[in-house]
Amino acid sequence: MRKIYTPATAASDVENVLKMLEGRWKLIILFHLFDGKVQRYSDFEKLIPDISQKMLAQQLRQLEADGIVARKVYPQVPPKVEYRLTDWGQTLCPALDGLLKWAEQKDHFNHSEEQNEQDDAATQ
DSSP, rough: HHHHHHHHHHHHHHHHHHHHHTTTHHHHHHHHHTTTOEEEEEHHHHHHHHOHHHHHHHHHHHOOOOOOOEEEESSSSOEEEEEEHHHHHHHHHHHHHHHHHHHHHHHHHHHHHHHHHHHHHOOO
């Protein structure tokens, strides 16, 4: 059964989700894991060269603690660790895709509003 929201509870729950995604690198990490991709720690270091090892480890730990990323350690030497999205984490893909599409519309709406202002000024 779906939860019934008030404006206050909806805002609070969305704020909590956004807090899980806060951080300069979390979204970049997530986009590297979408579509079922599995990445090793060293892959992330190559894919995101500007991130420090400490920050990468911290962001991955937080995503894992929030249930978005799963970490698998293989018992071998040297250690092999893989990261992938959990099933719940994978459901973020359409939501973030929707945000991208929403952001793309900004230019269209700004252009439309500017055109309306110009049209209004011309008719006065």
